[in-house]
Amino acid sequence: MTRRDLLRMIGITAGSAVMYQAMAGMGAIKTPPKRAATKLEGSVHGTSVLILGAGLAGMVAAYELRKAGYKVQVLEYNARAGGRNWTLRGGDSYTELGGETQHCQFDQGQYFNPGPWRIPYHHTALLGYCRELGVQLEPFVQVNYNALVQATGYFDGKPQRFRTVKSDYHGHVAELLAKATSQGSLDKEVSKEDKEILLESLRYWGGLTKDFRYTMGPQSGDRRGYAKEAGGGLNAKPEYSQPMQLHDLLASNVWQNLIVDGAYEYQTSLMQPVGGMDMIGKAFVREVGQVIRYNAKVTNIEQDDRGVTVTYQDTLKPGAPQVAKADWCLCTIPLSILSQIPIQVGAPMAAAISAVPYLASSKVGLQFKRRFWEEDETIYGGISYTDSPLGMLSYPSHGFGGTKGVLLGSYTFGMQAFEWTALSAAERVRKAVEYGQQLHPAYSREFENGMAVGWHRAPFTLGCFGLWSDEARKDHYDNLCQVDGRIALAGEHASYLPAWQEGAVLSSLDAIERLHARVRAGSRA
Template sequence: MTRRQLLRMIGMTAGSATMYQAMSGLGFAAQSPYKAPIKLGQAPKGSSVLVLGAGIAGLVAAYELREAGYKVQVLEYNARAGGRNWTLRGGDTYTELGGATQHCGFDKGLYINPGPWRLPYHHHGILHYCKQLGVPLEAFVQVNYNAYLHSTKGFDGKPQRFRAVKADYQGHVAELLAKTTQANQLDALVSKEDQEKLLHSLRSWGALDKNYAYAKGELSSNRRGYEKDPGGGLSGHPIASEPFALKDVLDSRLWQGLPVGDNYEMQTTLFQPVGGMGVIGQAFARELGPLIRYNAKVTAIQQDERGVTAMYEDTTAPGVKHTASADWCVCTLPLSILGQIPMNVGQAMAEAIAAVPYAAAVKVGLQFKRRFWEEDDQIYGGITYTDQAITNISYPSTGYFSGGKGVLLGAYIWGLDAMEFTAMSPAERIQRALEQGSKIHPQYPKEFDNGMAVAWHRSPFTLGCFAQWSEQARADHYDNLCQFDGRIVLAGEHASCLPAWQEGAVTSALDAIGRLHRRAAAGATA
């Protein structure tokens, strides 16, 4: 199998975000190209720009264009800034397509991020704006060795600690390699001296005993955990734990969850804004102030040789038509929305907009009466993975030992499972998440308090989670999507090679406004 075929299979089965992570691991993708804050120079006198959408791409574009001296106005569908950069807190209300309305009942200080929830350390652009806007960050725990890996088909459906599966899988593989090395089956590949080094390293990596066996004892228990932990006094003697058999580990397929933290986008250190991801959008909103017109639903976009005009209506007073005009337009509306809005652009851009579907995803936030994952299971942050539809359970990376109630990300669902959950009512999604989660945490039924469930295909401002490029669509349409069409340029995660990440929105916006400024400056001096 070629690497390209492998990536195509990953993309088909797990989506483009996972495919991008795999690309990174295979050396096909790089870190964010962001190097330093953009310096546009001075805007031509009197020049104006209309920004459509106050998601991260639109906010970055508006912020930098204003700094350069452009007259900027932003039209935003929601009553808040941020777009998918969004945090649900107690007191918030959300109505999805179909009319289902949810009222968030989370306690003060508790929240869920329906959209992005973590910031990789190498996403320099979004981290720059956090620093620029004074958004405090804290560590996001991606890998917790005390969280669970769970399979309905392995170990009688009982969840197993991440550390135990990792230690046993690694130990058994190390033992097999050691036996091969001792049997001189590597003579043609590895020198005698290197074989000795390899054996030494395998003992360390796999916690093998002096006979190069992965067996019950101090070495293996120090990786996978003890049946009885070491303590003090006469009762302090530890009891070693029994490793799982290699066949059981392989049959369970729990090893699939082990490399997640090795993926480039998930490697430590990851960050999250203190108080929720939506704090970033709020910080931009404070900075831009009256430049943003909220509750503005764009209904048409027209351009000519002199400028661009957007028609919109106020969603709080529908039926009344308004217009906003400027010399240039940076359009950051999701393609799933933009494709339904009349806009006079050329065939190449129109076909590009129509060529990209949006991924289905569902997130469920669950508030519980107490932080039982900490009190009972000693899990502080990190993620549990399961082969059930809910896919994972993420534990809060903040508020440790705080007592009182707590909120888990009780489901992050993709693909066909997400389609199924999208067809449910919010209450049914929450109930299904509780049923599946209780197979890992039996405390769920007794401790549950309330929840929120966001299905992104029912989100009226995106109609999907993120742009799901296929390899062929990107080859055929990506450049046409990003090119200027007259006085209109598109930006957003959909116009980037970092799909589904806020960094894609940032770098796309900076690329677009850099080209816009060069055009505007050239026109002013022509």
Template sequence: MDLKGAPPGASIVILGAGLGGLTAAYELRKAGYDVKVLEFQNRGGGRSWTLNSGDKYTELGGEEVTCDFEEGNYFNGGPWRLPSHHYAVFHYCKKFGVEMQPFIQTNDRAYLHRSTHFGGVPQRLGDVKNDIQGNVAELLSKAVNVGGLDRSVNTEDKEKLLEGLKGWGVLDKDYRYRASNETTKHRGFSVFPGGGLMPNEKPSKPLPIGEILDSGMWSDIYANHMTYGHQPTMFQPVGGMGKIGDAFTRECRDMIEFNAKVTKIHQ
């Protein structure tokens, strides 16, 4: 929505040069207001900021931190990524020329670790996810086959459900989730296929469902990666989230007074 119709000589003071404050400043100036932004820090962008190699940062307690990681690396001190439904942010990023790239939210080859489970050996996230899915499919197929869902599904739906479970959970002909060439296509090999004198491939062995449940890894998978705000595809600015704050600051620089500590508001 376009703002317009500012009264003659109307002025506005905005406290804080975060993205919210700078968005208001940008749009209100377009509407004809005389806008001033007061920012406590020496930079704009608020939480949308990035520390790059060689940067120094003074914490609120007074301790100075030097970022001595290798050239090209950076750390996002605030938000890390953008869900695909953050339309307003994407609008301004496009308008201000902030280049975007995909953010890898979930990596099935990453590790989950419990020192008191699986002999302390880290487990691949994808292995745990596939094994939970396979075991749940097996349990549900057993309930269907013994008539445990007769009140919920009719005969035709039972056949469709069983066929779907067989594919979804990678079950064998007896509706069991067991190590096989098919499960290996999903969770990987214990010995990967090669050529020449390399050994033949071997399917990987699924994790016991009891130990998965006891370890609590189920919650690690689904609590943090399945919510609406974390659904793929996620995005990030090329070079770090601070690029968004930098772009807003550039567009609004002449309205901002940095190092301006507000101690009192009097109307």
């Protein structure tokens, strides 16, 4: 049996998490090494760089270029820095396309991250800046085995615990594979010795009985939980719970949610900044805020062999266009916006800018009077999944044991997101409470207020992230990442980590290193 065959069998039966661990153990993959510190060495003689956009890509570039001696100016469309690195708190206002304005009423200390909300452990560049800039981190609970999975029309309409779905699915699959192994179906694939080990591992992994059955009892109860928990004193003995039928698990499609703890991006540990994701953006602002010009709407980008000229308008004081000039330009404006701005670049880069659509996405944040998910249902952090229009909802990974809390009450993509944002913001919030009631009976009586953000209606990005296809990457990605004359692009769209802040950071570092090489080559010419 080849190593590939074995890994494939492990992946099919045990899931990608176990397969990943097996690959790591075999040396087939390695944890990505920590990225070396960026070194922009050599004198730059006061060379100037104009950065368009004060999201993470723009501020990383400003931070590193200033340290290297460049003269830096940043133009930012919003009245704040951070871009999609954004947190809503009480007192904030947000106006989306169409003109509807929401005023956040969250209590002090409560917040909602409309954009990125978690950082995987292997995003070492971003984590490195958190360490360097003093951004305090705390655990983000991605997988909670006590969270819920809901499938309309199944299980008597009741949401199921993630642990019961996972345990029952693994148990039934382990029983089937054990039967196939015992009947000799795998004799050609594994040796007699490996067959015995495989059967024992299936019994252990799937919670099977000694005769390799998955049924109600101590083995399954130890994984899926109990109908009556163990206690102390009289009547303390636990009562076993009844596993679900394999047919119901398969027909309901709840198994689709089981991959979440195995996907590389979501494997523990994940983290979040204490106090909100925008603590990262605010840390960068402390370093480079003095070179950022806010409320600057870029309307034209030109270049020649001497430098770059950018025309922009002050959105607070509309009037005559203003001009910013520099020797070089790093543009981090999302392609969904940049494709609508005249930019003087060659045909290959221009085609690349226009080749990438952006994914629609919608989020709803809901504040509740009390943390009923903790008090009533012992759910501390994590994500619940539903086939209702909510998509998913997530419980805060901070403030455990407190009073009030803000849930991510809905998170959707694509057509589901378009359906949500066809509604007013207030109606989105109302619908999120209505559908959430199907998972948590306390929803409606504990709800206080909420905020809704549809990313394809956000004026500064018009989408959640760049949605590359394999064909588009093949034809346009390298052209997008070139230095075109005196202009380079950066952002998550210029990475193989779409939607992640790590992609924005790494693309920015790569772009400024190549810009710096151009500058140094010119100074030596």
